Amino acid sequence: MPATNPPTRPALRARYDERRQALIDAAAKLFAERGYEQTSIGDLSEATGLTAGGIYHYTSSKEDLLIAICDELLDPLLEQARAIASTDASPDDHLRQLVRAWLLHIESHIPHMLVFAQTRHTIEREPRWRAVRRKRKAFEQILDSVLVAGETDGSMSFEDRGLALLALLGMVNYAPQWLKPGGRRSAEEIADVWCDLFLAGDE
Amino acid sequence: MPATNPPTRPALRARYDERRQALIDAAAKLFAERGYEQTSIGDLSEATGLTAGGIYHYTSSKEDLLIAICDELLDPLLEQARAIASTDASPDDHLRQLVRAWLLHIESHIPHMLVFAQTRHTIEREPRWRAVRRKRKAFEQILDSVLVAGETDGSMSFEDRGLALLALLGMVNYAPQWLKPGGRRSAEEIADVWCDLFLAGDE
Amino acid sequence: MPATNPPTRPALRARYDERRQALIDAAAKLFAERGYEQTSIGDLSEATGLTAGGIYHYTSSKEDLLIAICDELLDPLLEQARAIASTDASPDDHLRQLVRAWLLHIESHIPHMLVFAQTRHTIEREPRWRAVRRKRKAFEQILDSVLVAGETDGSMSFEDRGLALLALLGMVNYAPQWLKPGGRRSAEEIADVWCDLFLAGDE
Amino acid sequence: MPATNPPTRPALRARYDERRQALIDAAAKLFAERGYEQTSIGDLSEATGLTAGGIYHYTSSKEDLLIAICDELLDPLLEQARAIASTDASPDDHLRQLVRAWLLHIESHIPHMLVFAQTRHTIEREPRWRAVRRKRKAFEQILDSVLVAGETDGSMSFEDRGLALLALLGMVNYAPQWLKPGGRRSAEEIADVWCDLFLAGDE
DNA sequence: TATGAATGAGCCTTCATTCAT
DNA sequence: CATGAATGAAGGCTCATTCAT
Structure with missing residues (x-):
């Protein structure tokens, strides 16, 4: 994904990775604030201290930054979700842990989420975004399978499971637009409140 | 907002309004599909049959189209919401009617919603978008006041009303991304299912 | 090929075609002098009086200009060659007429030829240049078929017809590098001298 | 011409020369295939295994490589031509030997010739290419002087010696565009066939 | 000696908008 | 009213070259 092959010598490689990371983060921040299209390479240059040309040592294109942002958002989230879902806790526990991890991840990746939504x-x-699309779907699939498991073992019941899942996705995906780290409620508390709300009908 | 003063003779005025409307709708559709920035006046020209120059008879700028799209989305919604909230039905009824009207409106304005979100x-x-911002907030305020009324008269109870409202906003605002008119569930059914879900904890 | 559809109203269309022609000719001249890559759109802009942006009303890309130059070179040449070859003159006459027409065309399209060679x-x-490639080959094919006809009816004989054709192609294609219109020898004289040379071995 | 002074110790010097040679040859090949401007230092780096920076140890600039390619083409050719022309063979023999040497040289320097033409x-x-230009002219001058000698001693006669020379230059300079080493005809055979053709009118 | 980071100028192209006709 | 020509600013990206390490 970078323009040129990254260096192989460990010391240089570390510095390289660090700077690429800083670039991606700066991009996430600016894209979230101004929009992807409204952010120019010049803006990125100003924000990072790199020259416009120099940016292309760390990325092959502006769009590559967008992909990197999405990957940084989705890869760890998916990994955590898989880890959680593969334990042998109850569906109810699975769901609560998933939502908690999800909101915590959002809280630490607000710009990424905003960019992703935008x-x-x-x-x-x-077509070239298929890989990202697939990751999103895989995550949603994990959520759905937890709801299915809950229905199966009788611990959850939904008028319409599909609509319930969409409700859950909607409420959580909307969070980055108002959530402030260090706000009145922690991500975990929010997760708990929402899980209570979401699971309330099941008694 | 149009570039030149719209005609005043009724016949001409009707044709004018019709064309402006067609332009706004085409813009909503294209903006939703490709994004606002990625849609050029040329694309609009192709989609409407107007020439690039001709478009400026019906709008003063590309951004004016964006504003018009938002207004078309928010004005009737707000009007309906006010009408509903001013009846003397119960908070519960108010909420159910609001969500139903809201989802119906979304269903018939999917591109507008997508553009709005994007x-x-x-x-x-x-700053120049303050008017639009205010409308969005006014609508949310109406929703909140219904929840407050529900809490007041004891018909609803929330662990955290703010979080509950945000959950509601999230789930409904997410709908345009998956809702298909003529799909398995009508907008009204969805509204009812969700209201059940949302109000489940209150019994 | 132009960026936007050319106008359809006759008067405008005439002006449009005229300006596109002027642009192509200017491009041929500059490309021949400095090289295609070394000529910027800015140079073209300066040479034509159009602004850099305005150039794109008359062409869709810099490469489109290159294609247009090649077409202007090859299309009429191929047409003339076909006309000549389809008469029932002798192979010898065919060849002399072909070389004459060819050199006359070169003389009036020196920049085009230089660009083509370069x-x-x-x-x-x-791959996207296949159409141009085909035209070049079609012309060479016509020449070869005349040589074949000459061999068949005994009016020409070659040690190696393939090599003879390549010699002919070489000498004529080299002409744009030294030929000056209005020089000591006219294109027709040169054609005659060379045909004499080329056919000398046949007596 | 190299960037830094080449090493003086013999062993290092040998390695240095070898690498510079490999660089020039790679450049000739790539320039011929893609064009000089379309070949980047990065391409050269990839083709040679040198790093982009490392290339500048063996050349002072990209243009220096171009000059080196031309020199590698013209210097030995000119040397051979002078050697041949200074023997006391007949003009006819001189010409045949020259064309043979010339085509042999082309055959082993096809990329160089293509780059030179391009x-x-x-x-x-x-102006800075005057040296190269002079070598080209010197070679053509030798050819012309042989034709003059042939005319003088009566062994050759031309309708127009200038045009005859230009024909010869054209046909031979065109060879790199179709000549394949190891093809049906050897360079020497081609030279002989063409000399026959070229001298046919003189009997 | 060699590397990779960095530069900065330049290039092609797009596009919202204006305006004469 | 409507058209198409024209503008000019900006944008993403490439690249030969330099230089500290």
Whole structure:
């Protein structure tokens, strides 16, 4: 994904990775604030201290930064979700842990989430975004399978499981638009409150 | 907002309004599909049959189209919401009617909603978008006041009303991303299922 | 090929075609002098009086200009060659007429020829240049068929017809590098001298 | 011409020369295939295994490589031509030997020749290319003087010696575009066939 | 000696908008 | 009213070259 092959010598490689990371983070922040299209390479240059040309040592294109942002968002989230879902806790526990991890991840990746949402029309439409699309779907699939398990063992019951899942996705995905780290409620508390709400009908 | 004063003779005025409407709708559709920035006046020209120059007879700028899209989305919604909230039905009824009207409106304005969501970073940031911002807040305020009324008269109870409202906003605002008119569930059914879910904890 | 559809109203269309022609000619001249890559759109802008942006009303890309130059070179040449070859003159006459027409065309399209030669590595390599490549081959094929006819009716004889054709192609294609219109020898005289030379062995 | 002074110790010097040679040859090949401007230092780096920075140990600039390619082409050719022309063979023999040597040299320097042809507009125009230009002219001068000698001693006669020379230059300079080493005809055979053709009118 | 980071100028192209006709 | 020509600013990206390490 970078323009040139990253260095192989460990010391240089470390510095390289660090700077690429800083670039991606700066991009996430600016893209979230101004929008992807409204952020120019010049803006990125100003924000990072790299020259416009120099940026291309750390990324092959502006769009590559977008992909990197999505990957940074989705890869660890998916990994955690898989880890949680593979334990032998109850579906109810699974769900609560998933939502907690999810909101915690969002809380620490707010710009990433905003960028991800903002770019939906590209991600969902362009063939070259299939990999990202797949990750999103895999995560949602894990959530759904937990709901299925809950229905199966009788611990949950939904009028319409599909609609319930969409409700859950909606409420959590909306969080980055108002959630402030260090706010009145921690991500975990929010997760708990929402899980209570979401599971309330099951008694 | 149009570039030149719209015609005043009724016949001409009707044709004018019709064309402006067609332009706004085409813009909503294209903006939703490709994104606002990725849609050029040329694309609009192709989609409407108007020439690039001709478009400026019906709008003063590309951004004006964006505002018009938001207004078309928010004005009737707000009007309906006010009408509903001003009846003397119960908070519970108010909420159910509001969500139903809201989802119906979304169903018939999916592109508008997608554009609205996609442009969040502009709407929430730029001073010149204050009017739109205010409408969004007014609508949310109506919803909140219904929840307050529900709490007051004891028909609803929330662990955290703020979080509950945000959950509601999230789930409904997410709908345009998956809702298909003519799908398995009507907007009204969805509204009912969700209201059941949302109000489940209150019994 | 132009960026936008050319106008359809006759008067405008005439002006449009005229300006596109002027642009192509200017491009041929500059490309021949400095090389295609070394000529910037800015140079073209300066040479034509159009702004850099305005150039794109008359062409869709810099490469489109290159294609147009090649077409302007090859299309009429091929047409003339076909006309000549389809008469029932003798092979010897055919050849003399062909070489004459060819050199006359070169004389009036020297920049085009220089550009064509200079861009060989692109034309012969890139798939998207196949159409141009085909025209070149069609012309050479006509020449060869005349030589074949000459051999068949005994009016010509070659040690190696393939090598003879390549010699002919070489000498004529080299002409644009030294030929000056209005020079000591007219294109027709040169054609005659060379045909004498080329056919000398046949007596 | 190299960037830094080449090493003086013999062993190092040998390695240095070898690498510079490999660089020039790689450059000739790539420039011929893709064009000089379309070949980047990065491409050269990839083709040679040198790093981008490392290339500048063996050349002072990209243009220096171009000059080196031309020199490698012209210097030995000119040397051979002078050697041949200074023997006391007949003009006819001189010519045949020259064309043979010339085509043999082309056959072993096809990329060089293609690059040379492709860069004509630079070589013939820029003052700093005068040295190369002079070598080309010197070679052509030798050819012409042989034709003059042939006319003088009556062994050759031309309708127009200038045009005859230009024909010869054209046909031979065109060879790199179709000649394949190891093809049906050896360079020497081609030289003989063409000399026959070229001298046919003289009997 | 060699590497990879960095530069900075330049290039092609797009596009919202204006305006004469 | 409507058209198409024209503008000019900006944008993403490439690349030959330099230089500290």
